[in-house]
Every structure is written in C-alpha cells, then in structure tokens.
Amino acid sequence: MLLRVAERTVILLVSIAVSSLLVFGFMVLLPGDPARVALGVNANDELVAQLRHEYGLDRPVLTQYLDWIGGLVRFDLGTSYISKAQIAPQIADRLQVSLILVAASMLLALLIAIPFGTFMAVRHQKPSGLVLSAISQIGVAVPAFLAGILLITVFAVQLGWLPSGGWTPPAQDPRLFLTQLVLPTLSLGLVQGAVLTRYARSAVLDVLREDYLRTARAKGLTPMRALVGHGLRNAAVPVVTVLGLQLATLLVGAVVIERVFFIPGLGSLLLDAVGNRDLIVVQDVVMVLVVAVLVVNFLVDLLYLVIDPRLRTGAR
Amino acid sequence: MSQDVLRVDGLHVQVGELELLTDVDLTVQRGERVGLIGESGSGKSLTALSIMGLLPEALEPRGSITVTGEGGRHTQVVGAAERDLAAMRGRDVTMVFQEPMTALNPTMRVGDQVAEVMRIHRTVPDRRAAAARAVELLDKVGLPDPAEAARAYPHQLSGGQRQRVVVAIALANDPALLICDEPTTALDVTVQALVLDLVVRGVEARDAGMLFITHDLAVVASVCERVLVMYGGRVVEAGAVHDVFTRPRHRYTRGLIGASDLDLTREDGRLYTIQGSVPSAGRFPAGCVFRNRCTHATTLCEGLPPWDGAGPEDGFACHHPVVVKP
Amino acid sequence: MTLPSGFSRLATGLLPAGGQRSRRAVGATIAIGGTIVGLIALVGLLSLVWTPYDPGAIDPTSRLQTSSAAHWLGTDKFGRDVLSLIMAGSRTTLVVGIVAVGVAAVVGVPLGIMSAMTTRWWGEAVMRANDLLLAFPALLLAIMLTAVHGQGVVTAMVAIGIASIPSFARVVRSGAIGVMKTEYVLAARAAGRRPLAIAFRHVLPNVMSLVIVQASVSFAIAVLAEAALSYLGLGAPPGTPSWGRMLQEGQELLFVAPRLEVYPGIAIALAVLGLNLLGDGLRDRFDPRLRDRR
Numbered sequence: 001m002l003l004r005v006a007e008r009t010v011i012l013l014v015s016i017a018v019s020s021l022l023v024f025g026f027m028v029l030l031p032g033d034p035a036r037v038a039l040g041v042n043a044n045d046e047l048v049a050q051l052r053h054e055y056g057l058d059r060p061v062l063t064q065y066l067d068w069i070g071g072l073v074r075f076d077l078g079t080s081y082i083s084k085a086q087i088a089p090q091i092a093d094r095l096q097v098s099l100i101l102v103a104a105s106m107l108l109a110l111l112i113a114i115p116f117g118t119f120m121a122v123r124h125q126k127p128s129g130l131v132l133s134a135i136s137q138i139g140v141a142v143p144a145f146l147a148g149i150l151l152i153t154v155f156a157v158q159l160g161w162l163p164s165g166g167w168t169p170p171a172q173d174p175r176l177f178l179t180q181l182v183l184p185t186l187s188l189g190l191v192q193g194a195v196l197t198r199y200a201r202s203a204v205l206d207v208l209r210e211d212y213l214r215t216a217r218a219k220g221l222t223p224m225r226a227l228v229g230h231g232l233r234n235a236a237v238p239v240v241t242v243l244g245l246q247l248a249t250l251l252v253g254a255v256v257i258e259r260v261f262f263i264p265g266l267g268s269l270l271l272d273a274v275g276n277r278d279l280i281v282v283q284d285v286v287m288v289l290v291v292a293v294l295v296v297n298f299l300v301d302l303l304y305l306v307i308d309p310r311l312r313t314g315a316r
Numbered sequence: 317m318s319q320d321v322l323r324v325d326g327l328h329v330q331v332g333e334l335e336l337l338t339d340v341d342l343t344v345q346r347g348e349r350v351g352l353i354g355e356s357g358s359g360k361s362l363t364a365l366s367i368m369g370l371l372p373e374a375l376e377p378r379g380s381i382t383v384t385g386e387g388g389r390h391t392q393v394v395g396a397a398e399r400d401l402a403a404m405r406g407r408d409v410t411m412v413f414q415e416p417m418t419a420l421n422p423t424m425r426v427g428d429q430v431a432e433v434m435r436i437h438r439t440v441p442d443r444r445a446a447a448a449r450a451v452e453l454l455d456k457v458g459l460p461d462p463a464e465a466a467r468a469y470p471h472q473l474s475g476g477q478r479q480r481v482v483v484a485i486a487l488a489n490d491p492a493l494l495i496c497d498e499p500t501t502a503l504d505v506t507v508q509a510l511v512l513d514l515v516v517r518g519v520e521a522r523d524a525g526m527l528f529i530t531h532d533l534a535v536v537a538s539v540c541e542r543v544l545v546m547y548g549g550r551v552v553e554a555g556a557v558h559d560v561f562t563r564p565r566h567r568y569t570r571g572l573i574g575a576s577d578l579d580l581t582r583e584d585g586r587l588y589t590i591q592g593s594v595p596s597a598g599r600f601p602a603g604c605v606f607r608n609r610c611t612h613a614t615t616l617c618e619g620l621p622p623w624d625g626a627g628p629e630d631g632f633a634c635h636h637p638v639v640v641k642p
Numbered sequence: 643m644t645l646p647s648g649f650s651r652l653a654t655g656l657l658p659a660g661g662q663r664s665r666r667a668v669g670a671t672i673a674i675g676g677t678i679v680g681l682i683a684l685v686g687l688l689s690l691v692w693t694p695y696d697p698g699a700i701d702p703t704s705r706l707q708t709s710s711a712a713h714w715l716g717t718d719k720f721g722r723d724v725l726s727l728i729m730a731g732s733r734t735t736l737v738v739g740i741v742a743v744g745v746a747a748v749v750g751v752p753l754g755i756m757s758a759m760t761t762r763w764w765g766e767a768v769m770r771a772n773d774l775l776l777a778f779p780a781l782l783l784a785i786m787l788t789a790v791h792g793q794g795v796v797t798a799m800v801a802i803g804i805a806s807i808p809s810f811a812r813v814v815r816s817g818a819i820g821v822m823k824t825e826y827v828l829a830a831r832a833a834g835r836r837p838l839a840i841a842f843r844h845v846l847p848n849v850m851s852l853v854i855v856q857a858s859v860s861f862a863i864a865v866l867a868e869a870a871l872s873y874l875g876l877g878a879p880p881g882t883p884s885w886g887r888m889l890q891e892g893q894e895l896l897f898v899a900p901r902l903e904v905y906p907g908i909a910i911a912l913a914v915l916g917l918n919l920l921g922d923g924l925r926d927r928f929d930p931r932l933r934d935r936r
Contacts, residue, residue: 210418271785
C-alpha cells in the first residue's frame with residue numbers, strides 16, 4: 001500500500017513538472033510579443049526593447065523557464081508586469097475565495113448526484129426515473145454561467161431574496177457571506193450535479209447487475225439494504241474517477257461564475273490579467289490552477305486505494 | 317407432510333404473454349437430496365429463483381410455494397411481502413449460485429461477508445460472536461488458515477476457495493433447505509469433487525433438504541436420491557434417481573440419458589443425440605412441449621400429456637413413453 | 643510511467659451509457675437530437691441570406707422593446723432586433739464548433755491511430771502527454787491563447803480545437819487497438835501490407851463510428867466554451883454576433899429586461915441539448931453490445 005502511495009506521489013511531481021513545461025511553452029513560445037502587446041502595436045521599437053529587457057524576455061528561453069520554475073518552488077511568483085506588485089500574495093488571497101466556492105459547489109453536486117443517481121438507476125425504466133433523466137439532460141446542457149444569470153433573474157431580481165453578487169469575507173459578516181454564497185454555489189453545483197448524477201446513475205446501474213448483489217439478496221438483505229451495504233462502495237469507484245476530472249471543469253466554470261457574481265477569486269484575477277495583457281500573472285494563475293487540479297487528482301487516487309482493495313496489491 | 321421443507325404446487329411463471337414455467341410441482345423433505353435436471357432453457361434456474369422469491373419484477377408467478385424452516389415457520393413465497401421473504405432467505409432457505417468469481421463483494425473482507433448473514437438474522441448474539449463463528453465456518457469448509465482467510469478480500473482467493481466461502485455463507489444459519497444451482501460447473505474438474513463433497517456433508521450434518529440443479533447427470537447420480545427432469549418450463553418426469561436413470565420413461569429423459577452415455581451408440585455407430593435444439597424461452601409447442609424434437613411424436617401429442625404417476629415425486633407426462641419389456 | 647489513473651479511466655469509456663436502451667428509444671434520441679441540431683444549422687444557413695433585420699442595425703428609437711409584430715423577440719439596448727441577432731449568432735456557434743471539431747479530428751484521429759499501431763516508445767509517450775492535455779479544459783486554453791493573441795473568433799476556434807484533440811486521440815486509439823487485434827488486420831500484416839495502407843483501409847473505417855460520436859460530444863463542449871468565452875469578452879468581438887456576447891451585454895439590464903438573457907440562454911441550452919442527445923443516441927446506436935440484441 002505504501003508503495004502505491006509513493007508511486008502516486010512520484011507521478012504527481014512528474015506531472016507538475018511536465019505541466020509547467022506545457023504552460024510555459026504555450027505562453028512563451030507562441031508568436032506574439034507581450035511587450036509590444038502591452039505598449040500597443042504602434043509603440044516605439046526602443047521602448048518595446050526596453051520593456052522586453054525589463055520583463056526578462058530577451059534572455060534565453062531556458063533561463064526564463066528555470067527562473068520561473070525556481071520561483072514557483074519558493075512560492076515566489078514574480079511581480080506583475082502592470083502593477084509591479086508581488087503576485088504570490090494576491091494569488092494566495094484569491095485562492096482562498098475560489099477554494100470556498102469550488103468546495104461548496106462540489107459538495108452540493110455530490111449531495112444531488114448520489115441520491116438522485118441512485119434513485120434514477122433503481123427506477124431506470126419507470127416513469128419517475130425517465131422524467132428525472134430528462135431533467136438531468138437539460139441540466140447538463142445549461143452552462144453554469146447561464147444558470148447563474150437565470151438564478152439572479154429569479155431570486156435577486158424578481159423575488160429579491162438574495163443578493164445579485166459580491167463577496168464578503170466570512171469573518172467580517174458571516175450572514176452576508178452566506179447569502180452571497182448561495183446563488184454562485186447553486187449555479188455551479190446544480191449544473192455539476194446534473195453531470196455527476198448521470199455518472200452516478202450509470203455506476204449504480206452497473207452495480208445492480210452484479211452477481212454479488214444477488215448474493216446479498218439471497219442472504220436476506222432487502223433491495224435497499226443490499227444496495228447501500230454492498231452496492232454503493234463499489235459504485236463509488238467510477239464516480240470518484242469522474243470527480244477528479246470534473247474538478248478541472250468546476251475550477252474553470254468558477255472562473256466564469258466569478259464574473260457573473262463579481263466575486264474576487266482566482267478567476268477574476270486571471271481575466272483581469274488577460275485584459276491588461278499581464279502575461280506573467282496569466283502564466284502564474286494558470287499554473288496554480290493546473291497544480292490544483294493535479295493535486296486533487298492525486299488525492300482522488302489515494303481515495304481509490306482506500307475504497308477498492310483490489311488496487312492496493314495491484315491485482316485486478 | 318410435516319417433513320416437507322419445500323412444497324411447490326402448480327407454479328406458473330409468465331412474462332407478458334410468454335409462459336416460462338407451467339404447472340411445476342415438487343416437494344423436498346428434511347434430509348432429502350433432490351436433483352433437478354434439464355438443459356439450459358428448461359426453466360430449472362427460474363424455478364430456483366421463484367422459490368427464493370428473487371424473480372425479476374417483470375415476471376409474474378402464480379401458484380403456491382411453501383418453505384418450512386426451523387420450528388415449523390412457514391413462508392408462502394408467492395405474493396409474499398419483501399420483508400417476509402428477506403427473513404426467509406439466508407435463514408430457512410439458502411442458495412449457492414453458479415459463478416463463484418463474481419458472487420462475492422470485491423470490496424468487503426471475506427470474513428465480514430460470512431458474518432453478515434448471521435448478523436442479518438441474529439443467529440448469533442453480537443458482532444464478535446459472528447466474526448468468531450465465521451472463522452469456524454471457513455475452517456469447516458476447508459480453507460487453510462481460516463483466520464487469515466477471513467481477513468482476505470475475494471480477489472485474493474481462487475475460484476474454488478471463493479465457492480467454499482459461498483457454501484459457508486449458505487450453511488451458516490443451518491437452513492432447512494439448500495438450493496444449489498450448478499455450483500461446480502464453473503470450477504476446475506479437480507476442485508469440483510471437493511466442493512460437492514463439502515456441500516453434501518454440510519447438508520447431511522444439518523439434516524437439511526437439498527435441491528440440486530444441474531445439467532450434469534453424473535453429478536445428480538452421485539449426489540441425489542430423487543430427481544425431476546424439466547423441459548420447456550415443465551416437469552416431464554420424476555422418480556428415484558436409480559429408476560429414472562436406468563429406466564427412463566419420458567422420451568426426453570431417454571434422449572438425455574442416451575446422449576450422456578458416450579459408450580452407447582446407435583446401429584449406425586453414431587452417438588445418441590436429441591435432434592433439433594431447445595426453443596427460446598416461452599416458445600415451446602402447445603400440447604407436449606417436447607413433440608417437435610421427439611422421434612415418436614404423433615398427432616396425439618398435440619394434446620397435453622397427463623401426469624401419470626403416484627404423485628409429483630414419481631411419474632412422467634408422455635403419450636408414448638419408453639416401454640420396458642418385461 | 644503512468645499518469646494519474648483517473649485520466650485514463652475516464653477516457654476509456656466510463657462515459658454514461660444510456661442503460662439498456664431499446665432500439666426505439668435510441669432511434670428517438672437520435673431523431674430528436676438530430677432535428678434540433680438540423681434546425682439550428684438551417685437557421686444558420688438561412689441567416690446568411692436573410693434575417694428579419696440587419697443584426698448590426700442600431701436604432702436608438704426602438705430600444706428595449708418587448709415582443710411585437712415588428713420585432714418578434716423584441717429589441718436590445720441598442721435597438722437591434724433580437725431575433726436577427728439570435729439567427730446570426732447561430733452562425734458563429736456553428737462555425738466555431740465545426741472548425742474546432744475539425745481541427746481536433748484532423749490532428750487527433752491520426753495521432754490516435756499512429757499511437758495504436760506503433761510499438762515504439764513514442765506511442766506511449768504521446769498518449770501520456772495526451773492524458774495531460776486532456777485535463778486542460780478548453781476554456782482555460784482559450785483564455786491563455788487570448789492573453790497572448792488578443793480576442794477573436796479565430797483564437798477561440800484554435801484554442802478549443804487544440805483542447806479537444808486529446809479526446810479524439812484517446813477514443814480513436816482504443817478503437818484502433820481493438821481493430822489491430824482482429825483477424826483481418828493480422829492477415830493483412832502477415833501478407834506484408836504497409837502500415838499506411840492498413841491504417842486507411844482497415845483501421846480508419848472501423849473507428850469512424852467512434853469519431854462521429856466524439857465529434858458530437860466535442861461539438862457540444864465547443865458550443866459551451868464559445869459561449870463562455872464570448873460572455874467573458876474573449877471570444878467574438880463586438881461586431882460579430884454571438885449568443886455568449888448577447889448574454890454579457892444584457893446582464894446589466896437584468897433588472898429591466900431579463901428576457902434579453904433568456905432568449906440567447908435558451909438558444910445555447912437547446913444547441914447543447916440537441917448535440918448531447920445526438921451524441922448519446924449515436925453512441926448507443928453504434929454500441930456493439932446493443933447491436934446484437936434484437
């Protein structure tokens with residue numbers, strides 16, 4: 001078991017390294033000159049060259065890369081091209097906000113997916129199951145930011161029950177924080193919930209067909225107890241798989257949601273940087289997002305080892 | 317009558333318009349070992365599932381199935397509430413299925429799975445007693461190092477070992493009736509005899525009744541006292557094993573016996589086979605279910621052959637039975 | 643070296659199946675999905691030659707009108723006809739989807755086939771890199787590309803296309819591996835047929851059904867990504883009509899004219915729904931397990 005954990009850790013580190021190459025490569029090696037873009041197309045060549053020097057863009061590519069990586073490891077993410085401020089503290093602040101939003105949404109998604117997915121699987125050829133299936137199809141088709149806008153329309157505009165956006169740190173005003181958290185979480189969580197529900201349904205359906213469930217019934221377990229006691233743990237495996245990957249989608253969905261609800265998270269930092277052509281910030285934020293996804297997937301893999309004993313010894 | 321652990325009367329199972337089982341009667345008494353033979357598609361597994369009350373929802377059973385457990389506890393399976401059936405399964409009647417590789421929950425330790433059946437029916441006072449008894453049972457079924465085995469997961473055991481675990485689960489609560497559905501078919505030949513022996517000894521030790529379902533005539537001959545032959549969703553012949561196998565009366569039984577005897581050949585030197593193939597579920601001919609494959613069929617066979625025998629344990633249903641010359 | 647098992651597992655087909663669908667249900671799903679997509683395509687084509695009004699025609703005197711005989715869906719804050727905008731917007735959606743899926747398929751399919759057919763080390767290496775790229779959502783890639791290149795429809799298309807390559811590559815690779823094991827391919831190889839010939843004559847036709855299903859799925863993702871990009875102001879520029887952009891422009895008027903958000907919203911959801919249904923239906927239709935059942 002320990003061997004597996006060590007193995008996964010090595011994979012994580014290698015993945016981070018390779019990702020950094022990809023991100024760096026993408027940003028730096030593409031045609032387009034950040035300095036010129038920052039100064040404008042018609043800028044004086046000398047000024048552009050000067051800015052390039054300031055940014056360190058005239059150094060060899062390898063040096064730039066190593067410098068950047070070195071900084072990352074020390075949590076020094078450089079300074080913004082535009083504001084000249086340290087990037088790392090900004091990212092740290094914003095990251096907290098984004099993490100709260102993403103965690104709350106993922107929790108909601110799971111709370112929706114597990115019961116509904118199970119229900120739909122158990123009733124999969126009956127009217128109630130089919131109706132829910134149709135609803136989940138629609139849920140999957142609606143982008144989270146659209147759900148956000150529609151939710152604002154209903155709950156903030158028409159009913160006035162909830163604020164239409166903004167963010168207050170929980171320590172400052174817990175009540176306001178919570179009311180502001182509701183709609184963004186619903187937007188992300190409901191849509192993500194619809195996606196997860198379909199996977200959960202499929203996983204439970206597969207389990208329902210398994211022989212060991214029949215054995216469980218033959219022992220004297222009622223269908224519900226058999227499903228809960230034997231089925232869910234086995235159904236968890238494919239659902240957990242999806243969870244990890246869906247997190248990347250959720251993080252990115254959160255980027256857009258932050259715009260909809262004016263939330264100062266990592267996403268808005270990214271988008272502002274894009275608007276300002278602050279490429280080093282873009283690079284850093286993307287890297288942080290990628291590392292976040294990789295770390296979560298690593299944790300998910302560890303979770304597998306806990307859930308499915310077959311993976312511990314490498315047997316299949 | 318008071319010795320019956322299982323009494324099936326007029327069992328019919330139908331799905332939509334199709335009749336899958338028709339007019340099935342059978343009884344099993346305490347300590348009796350009854351075989352149920354037939355090819356795939358004959359309805360034997362369906363009969364077993366009906367007895368357990370584990371038919372898929374779309375299938376509608378009619379008739380009577382009475383299971384009698386310890387202390388005379390009767391359960392009428394047809395139309396029973398799930399709660400009552402759940403109390404019966406694993407306690408009064410238990411089942412060993414065909415496929416050991418997939419019968420156990422891969423994410424649960426073997427010992428826990430054995431202990432579970434006792435905790436469900438509270439046949440032991442608490443968890444620790446259940447765990448201890450589970451290890452005892454694993455020992456009784458012949459698993460080496462039972463304590464270690466109890467902590468193992470199914471994928472760490474071989475097919476034969478897993479089937480032993482399944483047998484342990486089935487015998488844990490000292491059931492009145494054990495149903496085995498092809499329990500050794502999926503096992504290596506070397507292991508088959510061992511598991512069979514295990515099952516028989518287990519049943520004997522508890523004076524339990526056993527319904528043994530298989531297509532393998534040799535196994536039935538060695539293990540069972542009585543046998544029923546099924547075809548087309550009906551029981552076509554029944555009797556003592558020795559009698560049925562040496563003097564089969566129904567043409568289908570005759571065909572089966574002949575086909576499994578590799579030393580017996582026809583005049584032209586070929587092995588005996590039954591011509592044609594088994595029709596798909598519910599699509600058997602009206603009247604005698606076997607008539608479209610029977611070399612002795614006549615127009616008389618378009619009518620249902622009546623049961624000719626003392627009772628459901630001994631008789632046959634054929635218009636042109638095999639006549640044994642005195 | 644293996645990447646986090648999550649990536650590989652997901653890609654190799656744990657996608658939600660429709661359960662045990664009857665042939666009729668599958669047919670219905672394809673029909674409904676196909677009809678929706680077809681309608682949108684028709685509207686898009688139609689908008690090339692005719693829309694009720696010029697989508698770009700600004701008319702300050704007719705601002706923010708509700709539905710009327712003159713403007714079936716009303717007008718926006720600039721007085722532009724909403725129906726015309728929706729119709730023209732469908733073009734952007736379709737074009738981005740087609741180009742993105744085209745790019746992804748043109749690169750991903752050969753990549754997948756090659757990696758399945760080769761025994762050399764780079765076959766595996768390509769797939770590992772593929773897995774890593776698979777984790778990159780299209781939106782993130784598009785944002786990065788926009789940061790370097792500035793906003794634009796082309797940027798969006800290329801980014802979404804690149805982000806969709808790994809899905810195609812992986813799906814095609816699994817299919818190709820299966821084909822390589824079949825007897826007729828083994829026979830062809832034994833007969834000395836060149837790999838390229840085998841790829842074209844045997845592998846490609848047999849993975850086509852997988853490619854079509856994936857195209858449908860990726861198209862849906864592309865539509866969502868384009869909408870999000872345009873909403874963020876990173877996709878279609880102000881001159882180009884786009885459903886996502888309409889959502890962004892209308893948001894400030896949410897308290898006054900929420901309908902301006904509802905119409906493009908429905909358009910987007912409908913497009914994605916249609917594509918999803920089509921993809922699900924096609925996947926079930928092509929599923930070899932279902933094929934054998936009568």
